[in-house]
Amino acid sequence: MARHLITSALPYINGIKHLGNLVGSQLPADLYARYLRARGHEVMFICATDEHGTPAELAAAKTGEAVADYCKRMHAVQSELARGFGLSFDHYGRSSSPQNHALTQHFAGKLADNGLIREVEERQVYSIADGRFLPDRYIEGTCPNCGYDKARGDQCENCTKQLDPTDLIDPRSAISGSRDLEVRTTKHLYLRQSALKDEIAAWIDSKSDWPILTTSIARKWLNDGDGLQDRGITRDLDWGVPVKRGTEPWPGMEGKVFYVWFDAPIEYIAATAELADKLGEPDAFWRRWWRLDEGAEDVTYTQFMGKDNVPFHTLSFPATIIGSGEPWKMVDYIKSFNYLTYDGGQFSTSQGRGVFMDHALELLPADYWRWWLLSHAPESGDSEFTWENFQTSVNKDLADVLGNFVSRVTKFARSKFGETVPEGGDWGGRERALVADLAERLRAYEGFLDHREVRKAAAELRGIWVLGNEYLQAAAPWATFKTDPHAAAMQTRLGLNLIRLYAILSQPFVPFTSEAMLEAMQTGDRDWPADIGAALTILPPGHAFTVPEVLFAKITDEQRAEWEERFKGVRS
RNA sequence: GGGCCUGUAGCUCAACGGUCAGAGCAGGGCGCUCAUAACGCCUUGGUUGCAGGUUCGAAUCCUGCCGGGCCUACCA
Structure with a gap:
């Protein structure tokens, strides 16, 4: 531990x-x-x-x-x-x-x-009408370079030229539009990051296993231009942690x-x-x-x-x-x-473009979103959310592969043996092979999660779910039931135990569904499996279970079309 | 301008110097009928953005070009 x-x-x-x-x-x-x-x-x-x-x-x-x-x-x-x-x-x-x-x-x-703090006298733009200093980007004006009339004080969005607020022609407050601005002197504390540059660089260099995205951004800042710059750590605002030196x-x-x-x-x-x-x-x-x-x-x-x-x-x-x-x-x-993009563009909080957390939960249970987002996490590059991809992935992975597995096992079990785990029959080669396959995939799954490889872990988990369907197809308890009911009982018992196993393994991705699965199997035993074979015998013959409601309803084409329309514009 | 990331099958991605470049989805065929018309098996499909180079061997390394994205320090 x-x-x-x-x-x-x-x-x-x-x-x-x-x-x-x-x-x-x-x-x-x-x-x-x-x-x-x-x-x-x-x-x-x-x-x-x-x-x-x-x-x-x-x-x-x-x-x-x-x-x-x-x-x-x-x-x-x-x-x-x-x-x-x-x-x-x-x-x-x-x-x-x-x-x-x-x-x-x-x-x-x-x-x-x-000795790592120094005081710096700065000249900053003060808006008299707003009664506050304005950060560079809250000053608007005409770009001296290209003439764009909504350039910001830090940079012109039109010609990308970096600006100083005092460069702007006809500057005004982006908050109130007031032109009543003046430059005032103010004093601020700077953290002397430059004095710590070598120490930080050595520390970053020691992290050879970090994502390239992480270290390349750090190195860029460490080495760009004159190296790591000192940084202002105070502001002229009312809301924040008041500047004190310890308690003094x-x-x-x-x-x-x-x-x-x-x-x-x-x-x-x-x-x-x-x-x-x-x-x-x-x-x-x-x-x-x-x-x-x-x-x-x-x-x-x-x-x-x-x-x-x-x-x-x-x-x-x-x-x-x-x-x-x-x-x-x-x-x-x-x-x-990296970033998740929305249908070709950026998610935008200010423009209300894309799906927001509150709306997402109004449309569908959390596990749908958790699964799609994690299985498409932007690890190697930006990734894109489209409703079509979302619908396809969720319907296939969650409804067809996992949800339907639970459904077919529990419904078959109930119709042939009632709502208790059936007894009789012994494992054969097929069951032992399944255990071996599961063990191998579980090792891979654990390895990916240990290394925070999100997408790969999701793919591996899906593979684990698929093994259940493959087993059922090969074992065909609906067929063996006619010739060898004991074998069918054993196969069904294994299927029910697979549901419990899947609930445990899937919990990090789809915790709500995991809970529903455990509840249906009427068990509180959620120990991570150390031994797959043993884990698949936890639900003993005679143990009661219930058939859960459909775990994942499919997203229909009509829903998809409606949502696509609703979220493409401005947040309402 | 500078820097970083990225370009692999119709789509989303894997493979990060070494067996015929893999998987899911989509497409085609077959099977099954327990199940949310679900599941399983088989299968079509790629001159790995382009042009050079290094190497016995390159998707992978180097150079140049083209396309996409991000960052560039007072938004957080």
Whole structure:
């Protein structure tokens, strides 16, 4: 039994996430967590909402709520959706928690003590009408290069030229449209990442087994131009973690907060502390996961994230931890994903293009989405969601291969032997061959999951399901029943036991269906099989079972057409 | 502009220097009838984007070109 710490990138608080967000971090992380728990390991699976930053403030302003209220409400919404998708977090925290405030301030204090913080005077655009400093991208104007009149302060989307907000002709606030802007001087803290460059580079170089996507992005940032740049870790905002040096005030930094990307990863740790507090446990409860000097030496830590998150997890957060000089647990493996695209284009939260978590659950049970998304996870490149592919895959894999297997076994058993596991007959060569085939495929399945190979694991699981259908076809209990009822009883008994086995093996992918299968088999024995032969005799002769409802109804052409139409436009 | 990833059967992908380039779906044929017209078996189908090069041997390594995607540090 090993100890596994697993974190999913934090979904931003600003609205309901789409399927692309889900498959890029939370869902594969959940798959891995469920698998490791099923194997008997001790797992701490952490996620949280990322609540700070300008977009949260603006989203709250739009609904007329105080930002704290907005975040509280949206956290509840996201939390409910996570439950709906079966995401088995041990804790779903909030980056705005008191625990995260304290820990973020602690890290900043340590970094300052170690000489890794410097103060920088900056000139930034202030909007008088909005009463706030504007991040570069929230300033709009005419591009001096191409004349495009909706260029943003960081870059012109039309000609892709990188810009400085002061380059813009006729600049205005993207929030209010106000032209009443001025450049003001403001002071900010910078994390001296450049001083830690060599240490971080050596650390990255030691991770030879990480996905290329992860290491290539890290190396790019480490080596590009002048190398790893120092990074501002404070902002002139109201909503966030107030800048403090540990528990002490930070002279000159009054009224400022830490940058959202500084406090967000720290929330992984703080969320674990939130859990301890919720359970009434002492600090040791969470520190044994995070402090090498307090019990975390034997922890394996895996992070899951979309590729846009990689720089922060390979560079900024490690810089924070290394720079603290304290023995915090660093990540052992970073699993990163490309993007899921929607019908040829991008999923878009702002444009409402694509399928979002709430709508997805209105249409179909979570397992349909979990299966499709995980079996098509964008591991090697971007992958595309189309309704046609979704319909075909789900109908074939879930309804025909798995669902129908359960259906044919239980209905046959009930009609010939009643609703108890039939007795009589002994295994022969065919059954032993099946066990051998299952054992071989199970080894492969476990290997893929151990290495977080999501798509391959899904393909292997499907192969395991197929073995059941192949066996039935070859054994043909409906035929043997006429000539040798004992043999038919044995074959049927094996089929029923296969259902229990499949429920256990499929649980990481389709947990709700897995539960329904176990319930139908009326068993609570969900031990991961150490020995397939033994696992297929757990349900003994005479054990009662029930015939479950159809596990997966097929998606009809009419449904597909309707959904295709409904989700191609703007979110309603 | 720079960098990274990617281009393999109609579709989605595997194979990451070495037996005839594999699998699922789709297409064709046969079988079965327990089952959600489901399942099983067999089968059609590829000059591995293009052009060179390295090697006994290349989808795989190198160079160039063409196409797709992403990143480029004050959105997160």
